[in-house]
Amino acid sequence: MPRPEEVLFPTRKERVGDRRKERQHRKVVDEFFDHPTLLAIGKLVNRGEFREVDFPISTGKEGGVFRATAADGYRAVKIYRIHNAIFRHLPPYVVEWVRQEVGATANAARMVFAWTRREHTILSRLVAADVRVPRPTACLRNVLVMEFIGEDGLPAPPLVEAVVEDPQALYADLVVQLRRMVASAGLVHADLSPYNVLVLRGSPVLIDVAQAIPVDHPQARELLERDAATFARYFRKLGVDTSPEAFFAASGGDHWAPEEAA
Ligand SMILES: Nc1ncnc2c1ncn2[C@@H]1O[C@H](COP(=O)(O)OP(=O)(O)O)[C@@H](O)[C@H]1O
Numbered sequence: 138m139p140r141p142e143e144v145l146f147p148t149r150k151e152r153v154g155d156r157r158k159e160r161q162h163r164k165v166v167d168e169f170f171d172h173p174t175l176l177a178i179g180k181l182v183n184r185g186e187f188r189e190v191d192f193p194i195s196t197g198k199e200g201g202v203f204r205a206t207a208a209d210g211y212r213a214v215k216i217y218r219i220h221n222a223i224f225r226h227l228p229p230y231v232v233e234w235v236r237q238e239v240g241a242t243a244n245a246a247r248m249v250f251a252w253t254r255r256e257h258t259i260l261s262r263l264v265a266a267d268v269r270v271p272r273p274t275a276c277l278r279n280v281l282v283m284e285f286i287g288e289d290g291l292p293a294p295p296l297v298e299a300v301v302e303d304p305q306a307l308y309a310d311l312v313v314q315l316r317r318m319v320a321s322a323g324l325v326h327a328d329l330s331p332y333n334v335l336v337l338r339g340s341p342v343l344i345d346v347a348q349a350i351p352v353d354h355p356q357a358r359e360l361l362e363r364d365a366a367t368f369a370r371y372f373r374k375l376g377v378d379t380s381p382e383a384f385f386a387a388s389g390g391d392h393w394a395p396e397e398a399a
Pocket residue numbers: 194195196197199200201202213215271283284285286287292293294295332333335344345346
């Protein structure tokens with residue numbers, strides 16, 4: 138197994154003098170790369186999934202996303218923290234699914250592994266349905282490896298931070314992606330927000346899909362309505378003429394029969 142200091146943020150050695158950054162990186166290493174996670178990273182490196190983890194793109198309570206370098210370009214590596222707390226913020230349908238998957242008495246680690254696998258499976262399903270998402274390339278324990286969404290080594294910004302030159306075009310494209318998600322993949326994203334849509338060369342890329350829900354689930358319709366309401370408000374602020382109802386209908390809401398919609 139490669140030594141962690143060889144694989145994690147190797148460029149920090151070159152940043153002599155940038156103590157603040159170095160301290161930050163060390164903190165991230167301590168927080169995310171515990172021994173079992175390092176073992177998983179080592180295995181992925183040995184399998185050739187990537188060579189090194191370059192730097193954190195995002196670190197949150199539930200996990201972190203890192204840029205990594207592979208032989209043929211970059212990858213995004215998402216690491217879930219092994220912690221029960223991640224399920225505290227998730228809706229009941231998701232916790233129910235995890236418990237069914239690994240058993241009600243499973244420990245936090247097994248639950249988190251199931252969760253990581255779920256994100257991998259859903260991403261694959263979305264790729265097959267031609268929805269624009271990062272293509273997943275590997276999944277081991279609490280580590281998910283996927284296509285890096287970015288340009289020139291820089292991660293694409295989430296919609297909240299992006300400068301949108303043509304909101305109408307982005308809106309229309311997003312509607313197409315969501316429609317495919319419902320009609321071809323049979324899924325509703327269920328946590329759609331301007332944080333979970335990256336903007337790459339003016340086009341939306343959907344991320345953070347682990348909590349997606351099958352369209353035949355009793356709550357699916359309501360969740361698409363909620364996703365639609367969030368986005369309709371957001372796009373109206375950008376000057377797009379839409380409404381929660383219009384966005385819902387356009388992004389797959391017509392999957393549900395009108396009588397169900399009453
Ligand atoms: N495939 C990717 N390529 C580039 N950046 C990514 C990728 N996946 C996630 N990110 C970045 O990491 C952030 C957090 O990822 P996300 O999957 O939303 O995890 P979280 O559960 O922490 O919200 C995103 O907002 C985005 O900036």
